[in-house]
Amino acid sequence: MATFHLQIVTPDRMAFDGRAEKIVVRTVNGDVCILPHHIDFAIPLAIGAARITDAEGKTRSAACNSGMLSVHADEVRLIAVTFEWDDDIDLERAKRAEAEAAEKLEALKRQNRDYTMAEAKLKRALTRIHVKEL
Amino acid sequence: MAGSSMKAIKLRIKSVESTMQITKAMQLVATSKLRRAKERMENSKPYAAISREALMAAISRCEEPQIPFVTQREVKSRCYVVIAGERGLAGGYNANIFKTMEAVTGDTPYCVLPLGRKAIDKYERMGVPLMSADHDHVEGLSVSACYQLANQLIEGYRAEKYDEVFLVHTTFLSMMSQEVKVEKLLPVEKPSGETPRNVATIYEPGPAEMLEMVMPNFLAGRLYSALCDSFASEVSARRNAMDSATKNAGEMIDSLRLKFNRARQGAITQEITEIVAGAEN
Numbered sequence: 009m010a011t012f013h014l015q016i017v018t019p020d021r022m023a024f025d026g027r028a029e030k031i032v033v034r035t036v037n038g039d040v041c042i043l044p045h046h047i048d049f050a051i052p053l054a055i056g057a058a059r060i061t062d063a064e065g066k067t068r069s070a071a072c073n074s075g076m077l078s079v080h081a082d083e084v085r086l087i088a089v090t091f092e093w094d095d096d097i098d099l100e101r102a103k104r105a106e107a108e109a110a111e112k113l114e115a116l117k118r119q120n121r122d123y124t125m126a127e128a129k130l131k132r133a134l135t136r137i138h139v140k141e142l
Numbered sequence: 143m144a145g146s147s148m149k150a151i152k153l154r155i156k157s158v159e160s161t162m163q164i165t166k167a168m169q170l171v172a173t174s175k176l177r178r179a180k181e182r183m184e185n186s187k188p189y190a191a192i193s194r195e196a197l198m199a200a201i202s203r204c205e206e207p208q209i210p211f212v213t214q215r216e217v218k219s220r221c222y223v224v225i226a227g228e229r230g231l232a233g234g235y236n237a238n239i240f241k242t243m244e245a246v247t248g249d250t251p252y253c254v255l256p257l258g259r260k261a262i263d264k265y266e267r268m269g270v271p272l273m274s275a276d277h278d279h280v281e282g283l284s285v286s287a288c289y290q291l292a293n294q295l296i297e298g299y300r301a302e303k304y305d306e307v308f309l310v311h312t313t314f315l316s317m318m319s320q321e322v323k324v325e326k327l328l329p330v331e332k333p334s335g336e337t338p339r340n341v342a343t344i345y346e347p348g349p350a351e352m353l354e355m356v357m358p359n360f361l362a363g364r365l366y367s368a369l370c371d372s373f374a375s376e377v378s379a380r381r382n383a384m385d386s387a388t389k390n391a392g393e394m395i396d397s398l399r400l401k402f403n404r405a406r407q408g409a410i411t412q413e414i415t416e417i418v419a420g421a422e423n
Binding site: 019020022037050074075076080087089090 | 289356
């Protein structure tokens with residue numbers, strides 16, 4: 009299969025530099041798949057999983073966080089804030105971070121009861137309007 | 143007399159010897175740190191270069207008369223990001239940075255974002271407004287710390303606290319030479335003369351919006367690579383300084399030994415002369 013040159017960089021290292029068949033990344037407009045001979049293209053990235061199929065047809069996943077994707081003359085560059093291959097992800101650490109963040113969000117929600125209530129009110133009003141329009 | 147000068151020389155030799163031990167140890171520490179620092183510096187280079195290229199391409203595609211982070215506004219005040227060392231004993235490393243700073247800061251009021259203990263101390267003493275005095279440890283500054291710094295810089299720039307941002311750092315040329323560089327971070331200078339390339343590139347949502355989103359990343363990457371570069375320079379400057387200090391100490395000990403031996407011989411000769419003179423009488 010045709011391949012293109014792919015470079016994946018983060019501030020502290022070059023995570024990948026070689027030929028690839030396909031790359032799927034989460035951008036601010038949703039998932040985008042780049043195949044060889046893609047039109048020149050640039051878009052900011054969101055936080056999400058990336059899947060890269062290398063020249064041997066092997067697919068690897070990675071956690072990719074913000075940055076940008078640029079395609080120019082079959083040179084694809086993924087300029088990410090952080091990029092971790094699945095093998096490098098510390099699951100324990102991620103779970104701890106998840107619990108911490110969830111707890112923080114919960115605390116914030118409790119603080120902002122008014123906000124939650126206003127949000128619910130808005131939802132109810134929107135549903136009523138929507139039903140009337142059906 | 144002769145005995146007391148001998149004793150004084152012996153004491154000096156001892157004190158120089160212990161100084162030499164310290165400089166030698168510092169040289170060894172710097173040498174072992176240098177390898178890692180150089181590796182980190184090399185690893186941080188691709189991001190800065192590639193993201194800069196992407197940024198320039200996006201800027202060249204912006205058609206708006208007011209491009210975020212590019213359009214120059216009247217300069218009322220400036221901000222300098224100064225990267226210095228955590229400790230001294232690194233030859234002219236810190237002094238060169240401060241000297242360069244003195245040369246570039248004109249009459250325009252400025253504030254400083256100091257990175258490294260020495261920079262914080264220096265500008266605190268001078269009474270220059272500091273953006274933050276929390277980053278005294280250059281070696282340990284992580285990528286995520288650089289993102290915080292970048293966001294802080296952009297926030298201040300947007301709020302028009304300052305109209306230009308400069309980065310003052312040391313770049314590693316070779317083991318023997320390092321050079322202080324002053325680089326304009328904001329507003330970004332438009333690539334001059336170049337005809338806009340890749341005109342067919344599709345920007346989603348648009349080049350200007352993308353600039354807004356990607357600018358903090360670009361700045362953070364630039365800061366990180368400048369930090370790695372500066373740290374490698376600091377360590378190699380320290381290694382060189384300590385290397386020559388150790389050599390000087392060695393030379394000093396040699397010449398002191400020579401003096402000591404002369405004094406010893408002089409004392410013996412004098413004693414013999416005195417004895418002989420006494421026997422002849």
